Each structure stands twice: as C-alpha cells, then as structure tokens.
Amino acid sequence: MLVLDSASPSPRKIEDDDEDENEHDADVKAQVSSRIMAQVRSLIEAGALRTRPIFLTSATSLLAAWPITLDPIFSGLAWALIFGLLVSTAFTLVVVPMVYYMAYRGRFQQAA
Numbered sequence: 001m002l003v004l005d006s007a008s009p010s011p012r013k014i015e016d017d018d019e020d021e022n023e024h025d026a027d028v029k030a031q032v033s034s035r036i037m038a039q040v041r042s043l044i045e046a047g048a049l050r051t052r053p054i055f056l057t058s059a060t061s062l063l064a065a066w067p068i069t070l071d072p073i074f075s076g077l078a079w080a081l082i083f084g085l086l087v088s089t090a091f092t093l094v095v096v097p098m099v100y101y102m103a104y105r106g107r108f109q110q111a112a
Helices: 017-070 075-110
Strands: none
C-alpha cells in the first residue's frame, strides 16, 4: 500500500498486516500438518512393533482351541472362541488405531 507522507515528497510503502497474518496462518497450518504426520507415523510404528506379538498370542490360543472343536459337546464353545480371537485381533490391529487417529485428528485440526 502506498501512502503519501506530508513530510516527504515521495510516496513510501507500508506493509500490509494481511501479509503477516497469511504467513502466520501458513506457519500454523504447517505445524498442525507436521503434528498430524508425526501422529500417523507413531501409529504405524506402534502397529508394526506390536503386530508380531499380537499374532503370536492369537495363534497360540487358536491352536489350543482347535482340538476342542472335535469334541461334540464343547465344539460350539471352541468355534466361538476361535472366531472371537480372529475378530479381536483384527480390531486390535486395524480398528483401534483408526479410531484413535480419527479421535485425535480433530484436536490438532481445531488448533489451526
């Protein structure tokens, strides 16, 4: 913005506050974006770190329940146990991290 000053014959430029605000908004958005990416990276790393122990624990329980499926009385209980373990493993490895990400993503975006 050009302003004529009565003391000097030449016009001088005054910086707009809008430019400063736009730069500040861009900085805040960049910080929020980096926080979200850090959160995504930490969720992926935690999932990768815990996948093997979760699968091993589920597999041993599934193998232990398998012989029970041959018993005519407790067969239904064994199948319920097996499918419950499969579903809970899927929830632990996929659904829980997704819900966690969706719940906390909103908090970081509201800061912008």
